[in-house]
Amino acid sequence: MQYARTTLLRIGWGPAEWAAFRRGLIKILVITNLILGAYYLLWRGTVSLNWHAWWFALALFGAELYSYIGSFLFGLTVFRLKERGEPPPAPPGLRVDVYITCYNEPVELVRKTVRAAIAIRYPHQTYLLDDGNSPAMRAMAAEEGCGYIIRSPVWQGFDRHAKAGNLINALEHTTGDFILILDADQVPLPTILDCTLGYFTDPLVALVQTPQYFINVPPGDPFGSQAPLFYGPIQQGKDGWNAAFFCGSNAVLRREALARTGIRFFVRDVERRIRRTLREADTVVKRAERTLTKADRHRIAPALRALRQAVRQARHELSRGDTFQEVTERFQQRAEAAARLIVAADLQQIMADLAEIQAAEAAEIMRSLNDEAILAELAARERSPLAAIETVRQLIPLLVNEAMEYLPISTISVTEDMSTSMRLHACGWRSVYHDEILAHGLAPEDLRSALQQRLRWAQGTIQVMLRENPLTLPGLSWGQRLAYFDTMWSYLSGVPTIIYLISPPLFLLFGLLPVNALSAEFFWRLVPYLLINQLLFAVISWGRPTWRGQQYSLALFPLWIKAVVSAAANVWFGKKLGFIVTPKTRQTGRYFGLVRWQLAMMILLAVSIVVGLLQLTLGWRNDGLPVLVNIFWAVYDLIMLSVVIDAALYQPTEEQ
Incomplete structure (x- = not known):
């Protein structure tokens, strides 16, 4: 890919021409991938299913259908990838409030964010939203000259709605027309408002989201904390459909849009x-x-x-x-x-x-x-x-009269951000994704904290899907519906992943094959589809390190299943979900118990590889090609799952 880019630059193409070429190539690959996938699955479903092992055959075919739908949604998302370039200049005279949300974080950690927020160049008011009502935090805010807001007495006896409630309370006590929201550990650059407020000259823009970037991630990113694919092509693709969504921090929102949307959904x-x-x-x-x-x-x-x-x-x-x-x-x-x-x-x-x-x-x-x-x-x-x-x-x-209050921030999920932005879009407002790092945050420093954070994200997303599914929410365009549903669909991958993982052991240990035969006809349909799929992913993620993210998307299958089950129990049966704030300091402990299901699967895969190779070596099997193909996939799965071992064993250096 780098060679191709260098060649294009040599023939006189500048960055704009290169970007246009890449966007065109993505469109071609998306269409080709969908055609090849449909061609393969049509043949799979009508010709190749092994009905002697029908339960296995149908399960694997269902997993492949899930993956194809995911590929379709992902391809559609990036089909209109938007690269905005330089932002428009910020107009003078806007009234801006900066909110720093905190809940029992270390005072000195929050102090860094407060100082950086006060130092933002564009005129503004800075407020610390302390949901822990800490005397030490109050004293620190006074020392730094920062506004300090805690919950008003009217919240007593009512659901506090976690971070969403904290923001709603602050909106009732401030008057800025635009609000920059920062997590306690997200230290903003002085230019963050200069680079975002210009987009609001469009009176329909309600939200400008910028990336979240973490400065404490060690080499190799053992917990997969950075998300260069999401905070890049995926959000840029959603931006092309006017579906780039609020991610909880490092975003500027228009108060009027929140108020109007809150009233509309209150009435509804x-x-x-x-x-x-x-x-x-x-x-x-x-x-x-x-x-x-x-x-x-x-x-x-x-x-x-x-x-x-x-x-x-x-x-x-x-x-x-x-x-x-x-x-x-x-x-x-x-x-x-x-x-x-x-x-x-x-x-x-x-x-x-x-x-x-x-x-x-x-x-x-x-x-x-x-x-x-x-x-x-x-x-x-x-x-x-x-x-x-x-x-x-x-x-x-x-x-x-049952707690029917006006809510400018959505409270239907433990993650308020996606639901709030989806409601904004349903009411006709626009969003912008500005792909420039304008704040530096802190990622989880241990596996337990990282898993807690991902579980909360997944639970919140599934809650939104079950309560206000974008496919049926009035007001959204079909592009917006599918762009939102793409993110939700990705968190349903737990069961399909298990099916993929156990397929090689079922064949290598028990001889179960989900297809009639691994014939040339099978490979001629499957291999082109897989190659184009990987080529599309490579072009989309061009220049961004995405391997760790790919590993975790597969390796966290137990977490995705837990998220779906717990979120469904909350929505359908009222079982409460706890809102766990991600710890900002390293938590000590043993972590192998957190990944026991992944370790068990790795042992099963390793045993199946050894058995398969041993049977081939001793001449006990004469189906060499199917055995080698399944060994290949078992090795690939082991490599993908191995990320959890790195995470469980990770110990920071003394300098960190």
Whole structure:
């Protein structure tokens, strides 16, 4: 690749011509890759499946389909790769707030970020958002002349929403039109606002994201902390579809866009809850009708019909555009009228209940039956047959008033960033990815911290997929939908990876083959597809070290499975996910237990390689080509998985 680039430069092509050539080559390779992949999979699914081992054959074919869809989404993402070059100049006079979010980090670490933030050249106000409410952090902020914000008392007794809640609280206490968000360890360069604010001259731009780069990564990047592929071609590709998303730090956001988007989704959520509540109310009334005895049906059925009519009328008013307050107040009035109707019609039953009470007390109550308050109380008693109506009557206020606050930052995920930017895009706002390192951060320094961080990212992404899937979220273009879904799809790779990993051992140890035969026809279809796939990846990642990232994308298969299971349990069954802030200092301990599944898989692969070679050497097998092919893949898998051993054994030098 470097030779090709040098040749092009020799014939007079400058950087612009070279960039245009690369983008054109990417488009050609994306299309070629999709065609070859479809050609191979069509043949695989119709001709080559080994039905004698159907469960294995179908599992592997499913994994290959997953990979092809991932390849399609990745190719689509980078198909419109946008390289923006020099940023437009920052207009003077903008009101800018710089937020530094922190939660129990070391004070001196945060001090470096605070000092660098205060030193940013463009005029601004700097605020330390201390979610730990630390006296030492407060004192440090005062020493450095930095604004200091903690949670206001209104958050007491409510879900704090982790970092999202911290940002929402700060937005309520500041007034800047633009907000630069920095993590506690992300030390900004003085030019960060000069290089980003110019994009906001476009009134529709809501977000400018810049890369996250870590200065404490040792040679070889043992934990795969740097993400040059994501903070490069992937974000540039998403930028081409107006889908570059917020990554939690090193980003500038427009306050107006957050406010408008928050209001729109607040209204949407209120309407959705009211509609759901009305459906539940209808179900409650129908259930009550089915439980009526023949004796009760004459007295109570008219009131239940009136209540069902109230539900239908509320739905009609909501669709007509009446305000939520009007709809709910009218519904409440109709429900209360239905309850009083039953009380009036069922006086004899109530009298039977009162017969047990002393005569004097009963007479007193009878004299009070004309009192509206007492009538309502009787209608609400559990011993009354009106429990169903009372349930319906309370549904609307309970659900509408249930923590229905305005949220400019999304709180549907433990990672607020992707969901917030996706909502911005759904409301018609634009984003920009500026590919220039403008802040220096600190990466995790031990395997446990690195895995905690990746688990949180994966869990948050899956939460967003399950709660607000981009494929169905109104307002997004199809390019944006698929660009977002590409990131989500990548975190579903755990099970397909296991299938790929166990395929060589299943053949080498047990002779199970998922295809009819590893014939020339098979290789003529598979090899070109794999070669073009790798060539496409090489061109996309041109000049960026991506090998470590490729290793971890495969080696972390247990983590991806855990993320999917735990996120699904949270969304579907309400199981709480803890928000773990990534430690900013090295944590001591033994780490081989954290990668036990990878180590077990490596042992299985190594044993299968030895068995395969031994059988060939002793002449116990005559299928030499299939054995060698599977040994090749087993060796490749071992190399990919070996990254976890490097990470578990890593010890920093004394200088670090």
